[in-house]
Amino acid sequence: MNRFRVFAVVGLLVTLSFWLGGVGGWFGRVAARSGTGEDNDMSDQRAEMVRTLRAYGVRDEKILATMGRVRRHRFIPESALWAADPYGDHPCPIGHQQTISQPYIVAYMTERIAPRAGEKILEIGTGSGYQAAVLADLGADVYSIEIIPELADHARGVLASEGYDVKVLTGDGYKGWPEHAPFDAVIVTCAPEDMPKALVDQLKDGGRMILPLGERYSQRLVILRKEAGQVKIEEDLPVRFVPMVPGPADPPASP
Numbered sequence: 001m002n003r004f005r006v007f008a009v010v011g012l013l014v015t016l017s018f019w020l021g022g023v024g025g026w027f028g029r030v031a032a033r034s035g036t037g038e039d040n041d042m043s044d045q046r047a048e049m050v051r052t053l054r055a056y057g058v059r060d061e062k063i064l065a066t067m068g069r070v071r072r073h074r075f076i077p078e079s080a081l082w083a084a085d086p087y088g089d090h091p092c093p094i095g096h097q098q099t100i101s102q103p104y105i106v107a108y109m110t111e112r113i114a115p116r117a118g119e120k121i122l123e124i125g126t127g128s129g130y131q132a133a134v135l136a137d138l139g140a141d142v143y144s145i146e147i148i149p150e151l152a153d154h155a156r157g158v159l160a161s162e163g164y165d166v167k168v169l170t171g172d173g174y175k176g177w178p179e180h181a182p183f184d185a186v187i188v189t190c191a192p193e194d195m196p197k198a199l200v201d202q203l204k205d206g207g208r209m210i211l212p213l214g215e216r217y218s219q220r221l222v223i224l225r226k227e228a229g230q231v232k233i234e235e236d237l238p239v240r241f242v243p244m245v246p247g248p249a250d251p252p253a254s255p
Contacts, residue, residue, distance in 0.1 A: 040073075041071065042071065042073055042086075042087065043068075045073075045086075045087040046067070046068050046069075046071075046072070046087060047068060048087065049067065049068075049072075049087045049089075049103050050064050050067055050068045052089055052103070052104070053067060053103060053104060053107050056104050058104070058107045058108065058111060059111075060110075060111050060114075062138060063107055063110050063111055063134075063138070064107070066110075066134055066137040066138055067103065067106075067107055067134065069137060070130065070133045070134055070137055070162075071162065072086050072087060072100075072103070072130055073086035073087070074158055074161075074162055075094075075100060075128040075129050075130040075133065075155075075158055075162075076092055076094055076100060076128060077094055077095055077128070077154055079095065080092065080093050080094050080095055087103070089102055089103060089104060090102050094127060094128045094151065094154075095150070095151070096148050096150060096151060097242070098127055098148065098151060098242055099127075099242065100127060100128045100130050101130075101131070101189060101241075105239065106130065106131055106134060108237070109131075109187060109189075109210050109221070110131075110134055110135065110138070110187075112210050112221075112223055112236070113185050113187055113208060113209075113210045113223075114208075115135055115138050115139075115140045115185060116139070116140070116184075117138065117139025117140070118139060118140075118141065119140050119141065119184035119185060120140070120141045120143070120180070120182075120183050120184050121135055121140045121141065121142050121143070121183060121184060121185045121186070121187065122143050122144075122145070122176060122177060122180075122181075122183040122185075122186045122187075122199070122202065123135065123142060123143070123144040123145070123186075123187050123188075123189065124144075124145050124173035124176075124186070124187070124188040124189065124190065124196075124199065124211075124244070125145070125146065125173060125188060125189035125190035125242075125244065126144040126145065126146035126151065126152060126155045126168055127146065127151055127155070127189060128151070128154065128155060128158070129144075129154070129155030129156075129158050129159045129164075129166070129168070131187065131189055132144045132155065132159060132164070132166045132168075133159060133162060133164045133166070135187070136159075136164040136165065136166050137164065140185075142164075142166045142167070143166075143167045143169070143177050143180050143183070144166055144167065144168050144169070145168075145169045145170075145171050145172075145173045145176075145177060146168060146169075146170060146171075146173075147170070147171065147172060147173060147245055147247060149170050152168055152169075152170040153170075155168050156168045167180075171247065172246060172247030173188070173190070173196075173199075173244060174192070174196050174198060174199075174244070174246050174247070175198055175247070176196070176198045176199050176201075176202045177202070178198075178202060181201075181202035182202055182203060182204035182205075182207070183202055183203055183204060183207060184204055184207050185203075185207055185208050185209065185210075186199050186202070186203055186207070186208075186209040186210075186211075187209070187210050187211070188209070188210070188211030188212070188244065189212075189241065190212070190241055190242050190243060190244040190245070191211070191212040191213060191214060191216070191219050191239075191241040191242070191243055191244055192211070192213065192243075192244040193213075193214060193215055193243075194213075195211075195213065195222075195224070196244075199211075200224065200226070200231060203224075203226050204226070205226055205227070205228065205229065206226065206227060207225075207226050208223065208224065208225045208226070209223070209224040209225075209226075210222070210223050210224075210236075211224075212239045212240075212241040216240070216243055217240070219238065219239050219240055219241060220235050220236060220237065220238050220239065221235075221236035221237045221239050222234070222235055222236065223236055
């Protein structure tokens with residue numbers, strides 16, 4: 001075979017691979033919207049997602065098993081299911097200019113925070129409820145805060161329908177949830193520019209927190225550990241998350 005024919009065959013294979021990837025993503029979106037229950041379980045797509053997570057270096061078998069169980073497509077609002085393959089390695093829109101993080105980031109942040117069964121964990125940025133479901137499936141006692149009422153309502157509904165007992169508060173994540181503090185761990189799935197003091201204060205001594213920190217185009221994951229009253233911070237991956245939005249300021253106290 002001459003050189004021209006080799007290039008032609010390679011070009012054809014590359015084109016075919018892109019076309020099949022696009023068709024596969026389209027079928028994934030169609031499957032997610034078609035039917036419910038057993039007909040819509042999408043277990044094959046989750047198994048493929050778990051294989052991808054292994055290839056990317058996720059090693060915790062409990063987390064991989066959880067990612068294989070939690071039905072990610074159920075957490076994406078039906079109106080947004082056409083926008084992206086729910087099991088593709090990318091974020092998916094969930095409305096209100098918010099996204100559900102790509103599976104690798106969910107697995108990676110969960111692995112770094114190392115949740116243990118029975119621990120009390122605070123999540124800031126409930127979004128679709130998917131990250132909360134992953135933590136609950138691992139046996140954690142999960143408290144989650146979402147500032148957008150429509151997303152908080154969606155998350156409550158789908159978490160309950162999927163069998164996860166997660167407490168969801170519609171409110172300002174910057175304030176945390178002092179009534180239920182202290183927490184063994186805090187996971188933040190939206191990016192503040194500065195470390196929220198209330199979240200550090202509500203972290204139990206010996207606890208840890210993971211969050212994206214920084215401006216929209218300059219963010220890094222940060223792992224914070226609280227030991228003997230001292231805070232130790234470790235910088236990690238560069239990332240890009242939606243900004244963390246504060247609630248309205250409290251009204252001034254009456255004189």
